Amino acid sequence: MLNIKGIRKSFGENEVLKELSFQIQKGDVTVILGPSGSGKTTLLRCIDFLEKADEGSICVGDSPEIHFNRATKKEIWSVRKRIGFVFQNYNLFNNKTALENVTEGLILARRIPKPDAEKIGKESLAKVGLGDRYDFYPNQLSGGQQQRVGIARAMAAKPDVILFDEPTSALDPELTGEVLDVMKKLAQEGITMLVVTHEMSFAQDVANRAIFMDKGVIVEDAPPAKMFSSPKEERTRQFLRRILPGDFDYSI
């Protein structure tokens, strides 16, 4: 489904991703955990060509293998069409209504006729619980609502996989819940998701795989329950001890 091979990325002297490879199967909900500066966000951004990785290749769905450092515009576009991206700070188009935010890409990039795009857009917004907010501009929506529009926008085009870059980090705890609920719903519908998050409850309850990253490498890769209860690596253990309250007590 999603196959990343040997991805490397440096910012000047600082090597952020050190030859990292992994695969994701269809329907997988994978969380990427790790301390800040471990390269999680950079990894997601490289996958969608928001940063140009120095080495490595990507394969999404049935697309051919595409090399990060010498992808043509067309190849980049073909990858982006198969991937949805949800940003930490939503990045909604401020001059567009909620519905227009969702339909913009459908109409312009995928050339779906406007009436059809609006139908898809309304369905997507209804799915994230914003069926009554089509004509609201981003500045009229709460943070949680904005992020749900962001999710609706990412999933409207039925991408092969949706990348979530810390989708709840900019939200207060109350609003975090509504966004996680939507993500949980998507996961249950079998949508393939790769989620960078600090929400351990989400990792615990929804994900079927957890990848722990540190200093640009994958340290541990296991089902969340297994990783949280009996981490193999010392580095994972240290991290979890800080992030899970109590002695591996995961009532969060």
Next chain:
Amino acid sequence: MFFNVSFFLQTAYDVLSGIPITVLVVLFSLAVAFPLGLLLAIVREKKVRFFSAAASLYVSFMRGTPMIVQIYVVYNSMPMILSAFFEQAGIKADVFGINPLLYALIVFALNTTAVLCEVFRSALSTVDAGQMEAALTNGLTEVQAYRRIIIPQMMVSASANLCNASIELLKNTSLVFYMTVMDIMGIIKTKAALGYNYFEGYTLAFLVYLVLCYMVQGIFRTIENRMKRKSGRLNSSPGGAKRHA
């Protein structure tokens, strides 16, 4: 009599024929500078190799020299350069018969391009880069993203400075008389010189420019309000535009 009212009224009537010239210089300059300035601003913002440096050099060159000097340089050197060029090319042309208005249009268009480049550049930075990234991840091309997302938003924040620049431009057009173009200022100065009615003449000029600038402000206020409504910033009630309801 201290204030020659009949001269004032007569000249006020005569000045009307100069207003189209002033308006032409302003509109032409803006029409050229708007797309070019926007392009230069984007080129500088995106740090396109070579072009970015060239744009930056151009802007400092234009901003670093007084308008009046630019006018004199173009007005005095262009005919010589052109006649030398035509002679070399073997074309017979009466270079010195070219309407000086043409030079005025060139100088003001070039100068305004530099001014608007800076206006647009500061406006571009008010739209956060995340929206461009979001547009790209949605499959939009960069051109589509600029056209549909970035430019409409930057124009809202640019409008106050655009108004400023337009008013500045309008006032600067009073310099075209130095190129013997008969604009508002040109007409007034010539008429005033005949009977030494400078006080009346300059009072008139003062009022004419004041009214024109006031009109420019009015136009921009209308545009600004419309843009703000369109971009949702003025909607006080949620869901203000019920287009899909």
